[in-house]
Amino acid sequence: MLRYRVIPVVLLDGYSVLKTIKFDVRRNLGNPITVARIYNRRNVDELILLDIDASKQKRQIDIATVADVASECFMPLTVGGGLSSVDEIANVLGNGADKVALNTAVLNNPALIRESSGVFGRQCIVVSIDVKKDEQNDYQIFSHAAGRIDMSLMDWVREVESLGAGEILLNSVDHDGVMCGYDLNLIETISNQIKIPLIVCGGAAATSDAVSAINGGASAVAAASIFHFTNITPEDVKKDLSANGYPTRLLI
Amino acid sequence: MIGVINLEFGNIFSVCNALKFLDAKYTVVTSPADLDSVERIILPGVGSFDRGARKLKVSGLRDALRDKVLSQKVPILGICLGMQLFGQASEEGEYEDGLGFVPHRVKKLALTEEVVRLPHVGWNAVASNGLSIFSNIPENSCFYFVHSYGFRCDDFKKNMAVTRYGDQFVAAFEIDNIVGAQFHPEKSQTVGIKFIQNFLSK
Numbered sequence: 500m501l502r503y504r505v506i507p508v509v510l511l512d513g514y515s516v517l518k519t520i521k522f523d524v525r526r527n528l529g530n531p532i533t534v535a536r537i538y539n540r541r542n543v544d545e546l547i548l549l550d551i552d553a554s555k556q557k558r559q560i561d562i563a564t565v566a567d568v569a570s571e572c573f574m575p576l577t578v579g580g581g582l583s584s585v586d587e588i589a590n591v592l593g594n595g596a597d598k599v600a601l602n603t604a605v606l607n608n609p610a611l612i613r614e615s616s617g618v619f620g621r622q623c624i625v626v627s628i629d630v631k632k633d634e635q636n637d638y639q640i641f642s643h644a645a646g647r648i649d650m651s652l653m654d655w656v657r658e659v660e661s662l663g664a665g666e667i668l669l670n671s672v673d674h675d676g677v678m679c680g681y682d683l684n685l686i687e688t689i690s691n692q693i694k695i696p697l698i699v700c701g702g703a704a705a706t707s708d709a710v711s712a713i714n715g716g717a718s719a720v721a722a723a724s725i726f727h728f729t730n731i732t733p734e735d736v737k738k739d740l741s742a743n744g745y746p747t748r749l750l751i
Numbered sequence: 752m753i754g755v756i757n758l759e760f761g762n763i764f765s766v767c768n769a770l771k772f773l774d775a776k777y778t779v780v781t782s783p784a785d786l787d788s789v790e791r792i793i794l795p796g797v798g799s800f801d802r803g804a805r806k807l808k809v810s811g812l813r814d815a816l817r818d819k820v821l822s823q824k825v826p827i828l829g830i831c832l833g834m835q836l837f838g839q840a841s842e843e844g845e846y847e848d849g850l851g852f853v854p855h856r857v858k859k860l861a862l863t864e865e866v867v868r869l870p871h872v873g874w875n876a877v878a879s880n881g882l883s884i885f886s887n888i889p890e891n892s893c894f895y896f897v898h899s900y901g902f903r904c905d906d907f908k909k910n911m912a913v914t915r916y917g918d919q920f921v922a923a924f925e926i927d928n929i930v931g932a933q934f935h936p937e938k939s940q941t942v943g944i945k946f947i948q949n950f951l952s953k
Contacts, residue, residue, distance in 0.1 A: 501873050501875045502876075502893060542941075574895065575895055595762070595768065620832070622872065622898055694868055695868055718868060718873075
């Protein structure tokens, strides 16, 4: 049967790796190629590489960085950062990415999901959705680069699937970098709405957090802080998932 | 010399990266003339069946490949959509024919009570059924899949390795000089590299 996936996320601010807390406070962590090399040696299931400033700065993720990271990766690589057209997506896929993550661009232009999945196949198109609670404690779509967002999170999630996204990457802004566990309520709410794979991110601090997330309906767990700042490795997380009845791909 | 076919939107970077890692010499193929010096061929694939099949036809590669593979028996490895293009046709496509190396249609993976999400994305164990292309790869090793369509076991019946996502389907096949992999060996770490290495020794 299909294994559950544990996916490290590497965030870039152009050229350097960083980690955020609640999408705000930043810590610089160095060279993306070094980080990718270590993850490759650790036999991770996949890698997600995101340039979090690209859209805001009206540019795309640096293509040389994509190519350099991709040449270190003999596992699948998802790349995102300011991608807003079929040509830009083609450029990234042609430089070693296997999938692209689209966020700001599709909030502004949802039709890009249909267009790009039509050209590249839906399995290449991951739509990344950032979520933050408002003053009424309701989940809302969060974006620091898109224009005004008038739609509800639920409507957006369903629309994204119907337009042809292959997977959804769901990020909790409130849990980002705080290392308090995933937002399980958010995961359970969303996972019932869709029939495409759901990757969740934001808050993992212990291997048991991943177990809870999969229990809650996630298909895969993504994380960054736990791997950057603790001794826990992706393999440790996979072992705990397997021990709890969620088969993963383990090193023999 | 290995010919890696570039169908325009294929992720040939990763395949070429794997070949570089294996110190294998390759050339990128976009037209029949590029196949002249080639002793084995890799057809990677990203995108949709119709686009891939149409591109093969329009470039002249469709006829050139049928000659090389069926008449001249040049070894060929099709990856993901590349493997699907070896078929007669696909449920995904509306207009185009595949290369017809195998007389089967590609069908959409079935959702079952157990399996509710498509595409089939991630690592899954492959039962190799003794195919020589899996030599020195531990049985039930996991390879990386990312697709919504595939070949049915009922169609192939033999010469196939299988995996299960709800129902079983063809993970790979090997018939003489023709090898198909539904998974991405270039993205399947150690076992994937070994799979490609086995193909290079065919």
